[in-house]
Amino acid sequence: MNELSGHPAPEARVSGREAGLRTQREPGSFRDRNGSVFYRDGAIFRSLSPEALANWQRLRETPFLAGRMAGGSIVETRDGDVAVAPDAAGVLEHARIPFVSYPYEWTFGMLQDAALLHLDLMRDALASDMILKDATPYNIQWQGVHPVFIDIPSFEPLGRGQPWVGYRQFCELFLYPLMLQAYRGIDFRPWLRGRIDGIPAEDMQRLMSTRDLLRPGVLLHVAAQSALQRRYEGGTKDVRGSLAEAGFDKALIVNNVTKLRALVAKLTPGREKTQWSDYDRSHSYDAADFEQKAAFVRRAAATRDWRLAWDLGCNTGTFSRIVAEHAEQVVSMDADWMAIEHLYQREKAGAGSRKLLPLVVNLADASPNQGWRGAERKGLAERGRPELTLCLALVHHVVITANIPLADFIGWLASLGTAVVIEFVGRDDEMVQALLANREDQYDDYHPENFRALLAERFDIRAEEPLKGGRRQIYFAEPRQAAG
Amino acid sequence: MLKLTSSLAFLLVISTLFFGMTTSQAHAYLDPGTGSMILQVILGGFAGIALAGRLYWHRFRTFIGMAPAESHVGDETGHESSKSRSDL
Structure with a gap:
């Protein structure tokens, strides 16, 4: 079990001849003692035992390996510089996986x-x-x-x-x-x-x-x-x-x-309709408003090239695709599994983008650090922090549905060090009214003035525009250097 | 339903095969699970049926004294230590 993350957590050093170069062991790569992953100078290596080296030499001779690597279904791998792990029988160097997922x-x-x-x-x-x-x-x-x-x-x-x-x-x-x-x-x-x-x-x-x-x-x-x-449990029979x-x-x-x-x-997952799986048809925008929102996102995304972008509450990925035009990798996340399934199947059936990774993530209960020493599987932000984050039609769900204080949410975004395209959905919007219909309104922080003040406190607002006749406001903001 | 019945019958037959075996260590960092290994005979289709037949035939021959009660198994790859076992 191994992970090829480009953003390792600091961990134990392994030996190396060249002084001053840091080598970091992947804390999730320990179960099979024959080959463990480590990182060095931004590259991803694997140390091999003598047995694993012999297996690799045999694997290299098989008729399928080259084709599988060229087709992308086995990670591109080559012999690495043995100097980076002098104690190992052999070293492999792997291509980077843009964002590790579980x-x-x-x-x-x-x-x-x-x-x-x-x-x-x-x-x-x-x-x-x-x-x-x-x-x-x-x-x-x-x-x-x-x-x-x-x-x-x-x-x-x-x-x-x-x-x-x-x-x-x-x-x-x-x-x-x-x-x-x-x-x-x-x-x-x-x-x-x-x-x-x-x-x-x-x-x-x-x-x-x-x-x-x-x-x-x-x-x-x-x-x-x-x-x-059950029958053979604990038995010593060979x-x-x-x-x-x-x-x-x-x-x-x-x-x-x-x-x-x-x-x-x-096997099929069943065909129940979930809340957002037909978002493309059921969102609350008319065509002109929707195009205005898309144009704002496009302008913000085009301000530079982004290494990693997150689209939080991405639904079926409309805005992820816009951002993907200017990003090396977009991780599209939503708590609604069927919306993500639609996104996955549509991407797969289409051009099959290598830039867009769809994941089922509930932000209010996102994947934690877990496994051995809490480091075998990593929490979301530890696997790569975004440079740009979309939070479109999301904030009302975070504050009202998940009861997360607005200041907390903005503070968390600022701690990521990311630029944001974020949409505030006003109280007179029908989506917010639907959320408030059957719950006590304890959300004193949920007002456009407070939202803007909190955002301006942690970010530099570069652009903003009203949407849906002023019921919503969209912002493009970049992180303050002092923030986080 | 016929498929289901035959699967059940085969399962019953297989589950009686592995009594009285001696011990040795399987070589893998992962525990393959004894029950899961036995199940693979059933999941092997016709090849599995033939293997079950061989296991029974050996047991029958042992019973009537035509085969030695102890035999040695070695693994050419060295993945299995050589151990004796009887009455499969």
Whole structure:
């Protein structure tokens, strides 16, 4: 399990000959001792054990690796300078992933496509008498809407009689979360965020109804696996050796992988309509107002080129696409999973932008630091701070729906050191009136004058315009040097 | 429904196969799960059925004294330590 973040958190040093150059270990890369990620001078390296080096040399000879790297589904990797890790048997240098994300921020379609990529790589590897030693979605990252496998040392030779060691992990981290949403209509993300190793077979079985046993894959992958795990739990029997002796071979793994691929490909997330999934048709702007807002965003975005932009509350990504014209990478976030699913599927079906990464994120409950020492998986801002942030039709949800004080929200934005395009939605706007209809109005801070004063306190306002006949006001503001 | 019944029957057959085996250590940083490994015989399709047949045939031959009760398994790749086991 590894991460290729371009913005590492400070961590322990590893040895190096050249004095004065800082090397930072990736704190999330420790489970497999054969190859761990570290950063040096902005580049991403992986130190290899002698075994991992031999596996890499064998992987390089396979017919699929070059094509997969060229197509972007395996991270571009080359031999690195061994001087950067003198204690290692070998060093790899990886291309940078623009923004690290986790499966508990992905849509159903993203987790499904990541699962399909994993199974396709399994088939490629098996055809070359190799296998992937683990099966975790944390080994997959994204270039826009394209999944990229990043864990090179996961490829190892397939031993004689060896079963698929990662099968259980594949079920717990890919298959069960997908089934949970497809068969029970339950959002899989909190389950993945809640347990770093995914959903155990026993828990998954309890989540399934009797009727679900008839659904594809449940009887064997869930019920049978749970029963067999219970039966053999804590045993000391050498099942692996017995299987090898009886002639277990890769044909069994290929069959399993092929059937799993067909099963995963057929799963669908259900078709319930969520609040914002048809935002493109149901937003509260008429055409002229909408075009005015888009033009303001376009002018603000065009003031310079941005390395990383965030679009918070992006809905189906209309404004993300505008910003993408002037940004290397846009992370488009919304709490509504179906709006993000629409964005993902539309991007995938279209030009397939490598600039726009859609993520399901609830700002009021965004992904925290978690895992071992609270550093294995990082919180949102620690994975790369934005240079430009869009907060369009968002502030009323933050203050009124999520009860976050306006000053807190502006302060958080300022702490990111980002420029903002931010829209204040007035109290006479029908969207705010709908939010206030059935709750006590405790939002004394929610007034346009207060909003502008708070913004001006932390940012330099470069441009502003009224929208919707003055019921809303849009601002472009840049961070004060002293802010944050 | 036929598929479901045959899957269940196969599962019952498979689950009786792995009694009385001795111990050794599997080599992987990940625990593959004993039950999950056994399940892979069922998930292997026809190749799995053939393997289950071989396991039963060996057990039958052991029972009637036509096969030795102890045998050695070595792994060419060194991934498996050599250990004895009996009555599969």
